[in-house]
Amino acid sequence: MAKLILMKKNEISVPEEKKGKQIAVKENNIVALHEFYKNNYIKTEEEPKMDSLPEQKEEILEQEQLFPGTPIQPGNANETLDNSIMEEPVIPSNFDIESTAPAIENGISVSSNGTNEEQAINLTLEENNGAKGEQTINLILEENQLDQSKSEELDPELKEIKERLDKVIEDLNNYKKKIKLLETEVNQNLEKSREVLKDTQAAAKIMSIQQERQREINDEINSGSTIVNDSSRTLQMNTAA
């Protein structure tokens, strides 16, 4: 028989989120749990409180004492049974019955259904003495509860690393933008330089043409001067004669 020590505290420290591991149970089961705790705590509180673990007691509490109006009532339980689940239990892949069998005296059949996010595990317990009564405890577990609690533990470190990474990514993106702007500016300057070069080349060509023209003019002037000189000499000769 399982052994417990009951405790009482007015305040407990919990994480900021204040969310524990959750299950959903029927009203009669939650009442049974509460009654068990209340009755047994009061009963054993009258005895001297323990400072250390007690010696093992052989005292066995009768079920009737623990659960007045016990939830294990054939009539009440049967009304809530889902016959399809009871008749064809399906063992979920993550539930190892062999590991639980030694710890639990009653036979257990397990069925599961539901979406990936929510898994309903119906535990159907049968009395060993062949009693007709059956009790179904519907335990609805949120699969992400385990993940969430794990992630809550790692969050402070991961959060810091994530923040740093986000900052680095943001800086990189800013640098990329700046580089792009600079590239655009360089391209624009290059284009302007090309235009200037074209203009310069055109101007050079015009100058070259002008120089050529000047040379031609000079040649003409020179040839004209020669003619004038020759004419002047001829005139002088004729005059002397």
Place this chain on the structure above:
Amino acid sequence: MDEKVMLVSPSGEKIEKKLVCFFKSIDDDRPNIKNIPIIAIDTGIMNGSNYVLEFYWEQNGMYQPINNEAAWDEVKKTIIDVINGKIEVAGVL
């Protein structure tokens, strides 16, 4: 009268909840929860026609969600034992 317990967060925020059960197992065949205080609290939330219970276990002075699968299995077994009346109360603290 319903038993109450105050949940206190690190920031000092307090919230009062209904205490359903508060125990520690001293069974050798439940090694993952042996001598670890476990508290069951009524969240006051309904899931269909079912009541949502919250379980915490003490870790380093703080009551944390039970994030260990083996321990959680043992807690479920203990709850089933309590409901079935297959429990021996060894004392109170």
